[in-house]
Amino acid sequence: MSTITNKINYQQMDKESRRTGNITLKEVAEAVGVSTMTVSRVINNRPNVDEKTRKKILEAAKKMGYTPNHVAKSLVSSRTYTIGVIIPEISHSFFPEVVRGIEEATNNKNYQIFLTNTSDNFGKEQKVLNALRSKRVDGILVSSSLTTDDFSFYKLIIKSGLPLVFFDRGIEDIGASCIGVNDKTASRQITEHLISHKYKRIGYLSGPKRVSIGKERFNGYIEAMTRHNLEIDERLIIENGFNEKCGYAAMNELLALPKEIWPRAVVAVNDPVAFGAMDAIREAGLSIPNDIAIVGFTDDIRAKLVACPLTTVQQPAYEVGKKAASKLIRTIENKDEPVETVELITKLVIRKSCGC
Amino acid sequence: MSTITNKINYQQMDKESRRTGNITLKEVAEAVGVSTMTVSRVINNRPNVDEKTRKKILEAAKKMGYTPNHVAKSLVSSRTYTIGVIIPEISHSFFPEVVRGIEEATNNKNYQIFLTNTSDNFGKEQKVLNALRSKRVDGILVSSSLTTDDFSFYKLIIKSGLPLVFFDRGIEDIGASCIGVNDKTASRQITEHLISHKYKRIGYLSGPKRVSIGKERFNGYIEAMTRHNLEIDERLIIENGFNEKCGYAAMNELLALPKEIWPRAVVAVNDPVAFGAMDAIREAGLSIPNDIAIVGFTDDIRAKLVACPLTTVQQPAYEVGKKAASKLIRTIENKDEPVETVELITKLVIRKSCGC
């Protein structure tokens, strides 16, 4: 008895208060007078369906405005054709370009992307990661804003078998692929370019060294200084975040030092940091590059436009995104895809801020 | 008999070749020795569960690394807590800011966003819209790249009851809310600013007039010209797309006219178009603003940095995104939410390109 009541209730709901106006396979099947399986076969272009039935079903489906319910499909197949993308700062022009690349690669393969912007907040990063797991994304692309050394979270995800690829900012030796650029080499080269200007006291505005780009770029700077036997003055190395404000603050920290030990030139971990630093330099009434030269990293859209055009390293952002997404998709679709670290090639862009 | 075989197969698959390493409610239930319903109640913080059982279940769930399967939940509830976002050009700095605003609003309410970049390609827009429908997003935010007059597609979606909110580029009288700015007024004002410089021949580089911003901004220009009794020379009005290349092409079209009828000033539908036009003007060996003055719309990140800083209209991009997302969420969560058109207030930013 109760069973029957139950059934009736559901049917009533079906007819009276369905929240979504969506047609189901079953409804199409009933309209045509076949079983759901036959409709399913037609919708998915499977063989063994009579041409006449196929046509009838297709017509009915179209007329009724049938849209396959991908949620149900995902439940059966354990595949969502969805990728989670986590970026630290969408306002930094590098990232929209990366996203464009990701989009390009994923769309071709019929994946959708969940985009989330963490604003460099690791708490949010964790929260989002959990949401993405719950939504059963097929894989995750992430440029981590990690600033603590708690990698356990990522380790868990990777161990759980959920494909994950880092781009730009990766975490090393954690068993995930990472698509970035030749950070260390490029950083060494641009520092050497400053050295070729005969500057001796060269400061460094660093990002968090926990993150691959933070560490690698810093190492490149150190390598350049060491190779050329220049003194590495710890006081001239300021570690802070990756954005403009951080650059501004870091530069002001340098300018708060006694004038005698001021750097003659500064290497910034990226362009936003360089822009922030440039503001600080200008506000201090100093001239770029005559008093203090500066170089960046990224080739932000503004780099060539600022008052003193910024010498920087051009990163293939679009390519990074595209490669990372392709790698992730391969990892998703083929469980033997190897873990690898890819370094794309950058290009030194000499402008004025270095003193050229 | 066959039924039994079937059962065995499924069980084998369960144990041997489960693709996902994900724990299910059922497994947690078995581990603790209760029914799935009880676990469900605990996970969802429902009442009527003994404190001891609750604790035991929570512990087991944590130890086993249980993550709720949101796909299954969505199937039951017909709610995905997912919003589709369609933008025409992620490279245009206006849009990342909008996305940041959208992110802000959606994340607070625990929605995820599917981001798709159509590259101003309506074919892709349609394809994506279908994918989003299939994935049963709870609502859609779109800045349409529509260039034909085939609105039927949107009409269908709106009629189907799927909440949809336009932002920036909307389609009028179609029964959906639109969050934009006071395009017409702002466009009139900036044109009037040029008029205040005593320019008489003022050209207009238009976007597609099918789209709200295309039409409204154009109307603002016309209104300004009319109010001040200036001749509207059809030859000085070029309709093209919204990006830099289009601006470049459009401006060159103007410059191909006989010199006598060249415009003395040009209003561009947005900043990228203005930048493209500026390139064309410079390439023609002309000076901005001395030979040809120009103004834009957007206040792109580059506007203040270009050789001749661009006079433009500052749009509250972040706000547009945030408002649009909030409106959409309200529309999703409350079926009586009214359809409305919101115009946020812009600000004229006077720089040099107008001749000031």
Place this chain on the structure above:
DNA sequence: GTTTCGAATGTTAGCGATAACATAAATTAT
């Protein structure tokens, strides 16, 4: 000590689709 009630827990069916098998219908082969 039985009844009554509410809290704790369990059972069943269903969300919309598909895999795997079963069966009916149409062909082909013999």
Place this chain on the structure above:
DNA sequence: ATAATTTATGTTATCGCTAACATTCGAAAC
């Protein structure tokens, strides 16, 4: 014409979870 194959179609159970109802159990009420 009948058996052997295909081909077309249907049935059932399942994905992981939850609503709705059913049941159990202990404690208060009589």
